[in-house]
Amino acid sequence: MAVFLDATGAQVNAPVDPAPMKKPVATTVQIGDGYGVGTLDQLYDVRITVLEVLRGEKAMALLKQANPSIQVPKPGFEYLLARIKFEFLAKTGSYGVSEDMFAATSAVGKEYDSLIVRQLKPSLNGRLYSGDALEGFVTFQVASEDSKPFMTFGQGGIQGPGRVWFQLY
Numbered sequence: 001m002a003v004f005l006d007a008t009g010a011q012v013n014a015p016v017d018p019a020p021m022k023k024p025v026a027t028t029v030q031i032g033d034g035y036g037v038g039t040l041d042q043l044y045d046v047r048i049t050v051l052e053v054l055r056g057e058k059a060m061a062l063l064k065q066a067n068p069s070i071q072v073p074k075p076g077f078e079y080l081l082a083r084i085k086f087e088f089l090a091k092t093g094s095y096g097v098s099e100d101m102f103a104a105t106s107a108v109g110k111e112y113d114s115l116i117v118r119q120l121k122p123s124l125n126g127r128l129y130s131g132d133a134l135e136g137f138v139t140f141q142v143a144s145e146d147s148k149p150f151m152t153f154g155q156g157g158i159q160g161p162g163r164v165w166f167q168l169y
Contacts, residue, residue, distance in 0.1 A: 018150050018165035019164070019167065020166075021050045021051070021052070021169075022049060022050070024048070024085075025047065025164050026045060027154060028043050028044065028046070029095060030042070030043055030044075031044060031093065031095060044095060045089040046087060046090075047089060048087075048166070049084065049085040050082050050083070050167070052082070053080065053081070053168050053169065054080070054081040054083075055079070055081075059078070059079040059080060060079055062081060063117060063139070066119040067119045070117070074141065076145075077141045078141070078142065079140070080104065080140045080168060081139055083122075083135065083136070084102070085133060085135045086124065086128070086134050086135075087128075087133040088128035088132050090130055091130055092130060094129045095127070096126070097124060097127075097128060098124065099123070100114060100116060102138045102151055103152050104140035104152075105150045106143065106149060106150075109150075112149070115139045116139070120139060121136075122136040123136045138151070
C-alpha cells in the first residue's frame, strides 16, 4: 500500500496492485462480532469479480431507467456503476452481501461518498449459501476528472489488512 497526501495534506492510501476488471479475487470474510463473544467468529472464502464498469452518460441513462427522478450528480462528479459477481465458496453457512460493503476511492485513495440505488437491477443484495453466486450493480459518485478510481471490499477500514482493491477503469 502506498501512502499519499491529498490537497489538504491529509494522509490517504492507495493500492499498489489492484485487481483489473474481469479478474476474480479470492478473499476471506469474517462472520461474527469480531470479538469471539456471542456469535462465534467464522471465516469463509469468497471470490469477487468486477465484470463491467459504466460511467458518465451511460451510467446516468441506466440509473434514469431504474429511477426517473434520480438527481444529477453534484458539480464536478459523475455516476459510476460497477457490475460485480460475488461468489460464496464456503462448504457451510451463509453470508449476506449488499452494495454498501463496497467503497470507491480516488486514484490517491481518498474515499468517495457511497450511494445506494435499490431500484437498479440486478441489485447486489441477498443472502448466499454454499456455492451460491450473486451478480449486481454498486453505484458510486466519483470526480469526473478521476480517470483511475478504485473500489474496495473487506474488513479493517480503508487501511485494513483484510481489504481487497479493484480497478474501476
